[in-house]
Amino acid sequence: MSRDLAVCIVSYRRADLLDRALASVDKWLPEARVHVWDNGSSGSPAVRELAATRPDVTWTFSEFNLGYIAAMNQLMAQVPDCDVLQLNPDAELLGPCTRAREALAESGVAVVSPTVLDPEGRDLPWDVAHREQGVVRNLLNSAGYAKRLRGHRASDLYASAPQRVDGYLTGCALFIARDAWDVLGEFDEQFFVYGEDATWQPNARRHGWELRLVDDPVAGPQVRHSSGGTVADDPLASMRGSDLLRSAQVMVLGLEHNAGRGSLYAAGSTLLDRVQRSKRGPRRARLDALAAQAGGRPAVVVITNGLRPGGAERQRVVLANELVERGHPVTLVCLQHLGQYISELDPRVRMLMQPWWQPVVDVAATEEAIVVGGCTRTEIGFATAWRALGRLTGQKRFWIPAAHDPAELDRPTYSEAQARALRTADGLLVLSRQHHEDLSRHQRLTERVMVAPNGLTPGTPLGEVPATGPVRFCMLTRLKTYKNTTLLIRALDSLGRDDWTLDVFGDGPDRVEMEAETPAHLADRVRWRGVSPGPDHAFAETDVLCVPSGFEAFPLVMVEAMTRGMPVMASASGSVPEMLDHGAAGVVVEPVTVEAWAQALAGVLDDRAELARLGRAGRERALALYTDSAMVDAYQHAFVTVLGRAFPGMEQPAATV
Known part of the structure; x- marks a missing residue:
């Protein structure tokens, strides 16, 4: 059934590219409603200036970066009676997409993409169509061999343009039928950016819907798109995008119970980074450069199960950001899932997703490195193995768990296996003296205990309580x-x-x-x-x-x-x-x-x-x-204590409990 069309765009950073995308919509789809969600970035002031010149567009300005997927879900809710073209801000329409819209109106069609022109010539017009994902196919992509093996069953790319797609269509210009959206529901927000197309669309196929790629043999591709356009001028943002893409592939393939196909892909891609000739040199150069920048400060690995809203998760991000600001090379590792706190993570912090039993994580080539994280089984497992692996390879590695758990007052807080592992830690951070007393009431933990209260960036003072009224x-x-x-x-x-x-x-x-x-x-x-x-x-x-x-x-x-x-x-x-x-x-x-x-x-x-x-x-x-500054001061004092030496900016050891 044909419906009115709305164009939904999630904006990030580049107002110039967004302006070009909007102009192409004006030219080729003048009857469509246009809704833009700006995702709170360094480019938002320029986007606001653009918005002032475009009152015909419905604008939403987010206070923070929700991530592409959550933002697109919000936009889809704003146009409940429309079919939707989900358009990237760095994409440009080259025509009215007539054939794509005709295909979308057919019964049983959930998603349609026109062929796409890559102005740099790296991709063929039908490379937006992908076959079903798998461990081997995704590893071939990571290794750069998917195009060489195009059409082979090991590659996810088609030899020629398909009409019906058995995997998914990438979403730089994706037409979605409202009927399908209403039946299947919104995108899965466990992904921050990337991954929604590779889960929602296969789910649509499982429920009997079709995915179509439409080519126009006369007019040619109806969309022009250069991959990574919104971050092409920012190497740090580009690296974060690559890290998020790898993480999304791990989650798409599945990481159930810290195993599954996603864990195999994570292991394979980690191995590729270390053995593939084209990646070994740049990797080593980057790690050496980070070590030189560290100036004697230890490298730090911050681990967390995920970055969904929560007190401990928020502190991991604050810690990573402040440490990298103070000169430490920092890598943050998510062991199970991602979350919206990714938007708050400093782009200088390397972000990886790795199952707990794969403790192979790049750190700067410094003499010493420290891993900090919580006291869950997965965090303990990763940290102890990572420390042991580093010591086998000659790097001095230390583990400082930070306990954020409420203490059980009538029984041990941790299992005996957890407590036994915690007794081997190089130090333990607790939130207060009372917190340590409560945690150790029923079980012995490590002897070296230091206090590091949580902290936050101070908020703006509020007025005092009114003298009258409720x-x-x-x-x-x-x-x-x-x-x-x-x-x-x-x-x-x-x-x-x-x-x-x-x-x-x-x-x-x-x-x-x-x-x-x-x-x-x-x-x-x-x-x-x-x-x-x-x-x-x-x-x-x-x-x-x-x-x-x-x-x-x-x-x-x-x-x-x-x-x-x-x-x-x-x-x-x-x-x-x-x-x-x-x-x-x-x-x-x-x-x-x-x-x-x-x-x-x-x-x-x-x-x-x-x-x-x-x-x-x-x-x-x-x-x-x-405050966040006081919290990180305490962590750095703990680093000095376990290292047994001072480093630039931190001369005094921590006070122990």
């Missing part, structure tokens, strides 16, 4: 039962007062149950706000942050509030009492009961001057102890 409490959390949202609501309800409101920002598996348990008479004062795009969005409408959970290690949301001068009330758990200076910089509630919380809330409602003082004291404490 006090606006808030929670900003994942909605799970142990977070004690219901306990807080019951405590507020028990006061029998109407001088408060509670806004709950977040989502999670227990939200429906929590809402159902909220008394009906509180419907106008307890408001379930859904996911917030960030702390500033939530805090702009609230006065006091509440953290009622009794199972926390170091709630970063408290630091977000404290640096902004927002008063914090929190249950006594983990590092919380220390963070709030045992009540001098916030309200510490103990025990974690409805009654104790009700008493604390009543005190806050009755003494707003004290509440304002606590907000000021909390900000002062956070700026002194819990």
Whole structure:
């Protein structure tokens, strides 16, 4: 069924290329609606200038880089009744794509691509069509042999232009049928950029839809596209793009339970980097150059299971960014998945995806290197193997795990195997002295323990709590039962007062149950706000942050509030009492009961001057102890301690617990 057509473009960096793409749409598809999502990059100011000249286009400016896939999902939701041309900003229409649109209108067709002209002549017009992905085919691509073997079953490229495609069509100019989109759903947002076409389209074929490539024998290719145009002028951005493409291929092939075809591809591509003649020289030159730039600082590998939103994951990115800014060569390794925090990662940080049992990761050719990460089984497995492998090859390698886990107070926090491995670490970083005491209550860990509290870039100060009107409490959390949202609501309800409101920002598996348990008479004062795009969005409408959970290690949301001068009330758990200076910089509630919380809330409602003082004291404490700079200072002190020597910019060892 033919529908109206919308053109959706995700913009990134290059306003000049976007302007050219829009001009080509004006020329060849003047009747189409055009929607542009700008993904928050260094080029956004220029894109805003362009937007001022194009009121006919629907513009969305994101506060941060969602990644291509999430942004395109957002655009598709803006045009729910249209078929869509998903157009890259560095692509240019050369014609009206009449045959492609005719094919899209046929029953059972999900995706259509016209043939594409590569102005540099590297690709044939039908090379946007790919056969089904596999380990061998993807490795041949990585090695640069896919075109030499074109048409052979080992290559994913076709010998001649196919009409029906059995793999996927790359998406520089992709027509998508709304009927198929409505049936199959949106792109998988576990990918940041790349990979969505190689998963969504094969899924469409499995459900009986067709993928078509359309050539125009008279007019020729209807699109011109030079690969990597938006990052062609930036070697660091280009390298990040290559890293993300490799990661997407690992995930497309599958990394179930840290194994699967994706792990075979990861191993093969790692091997190619080391044995293929065309790659060995550039790789060695890059590592030697990084070592020279390090100037005596150790190389650092930061490991994480993934980069989806979470406190520990955010800290990994902050750590990597600050260390590379201070001169360390840094590689960040994701062991299981990617996530939106990729957008915050400094382009100078090398980003890789590697299963935990493949601890072969490039580091600068320095004498010493350090791996830091969490205490999950996968992170421990990777770190211990990476350290051992390096020592076998002559590089001095050290492992410093950083514990971010809430401590179990009535039993060991870690399994015996984890604890046994942690006792072999060169040092252990904990969030506070109390955190270490809690973690080691039921099991022995390594003897060298150092404190490195988490930290964040300070937020902009907010105004103090108003002297009149309801006090606006808030929670900003994942909605799970142990977070004690219901306990807080019951405590507020028990006061029998109407001088408060509670806004709950977040989502999670227990939200429906929590809402159902909220008394009906509180419907106008307890408001379930859904996911917030960030702390500033939530805090702009609230006065006091509440953290009622009794199972926390170091709630970063408290630091977000404290640096902004927002008063914090929190249950006594983990590092919380220390963070709030045992009540001098916030309200510490103990025990974690409805009654104790009700008493604390009543005190806050009755003494707003004290509440304002606590907000000021909390900000002062956070700026002194819990900034990103202070956190990385602590990590560097730990490096000095385990290395047994100073290095430029860091002369003193860390204080041990």
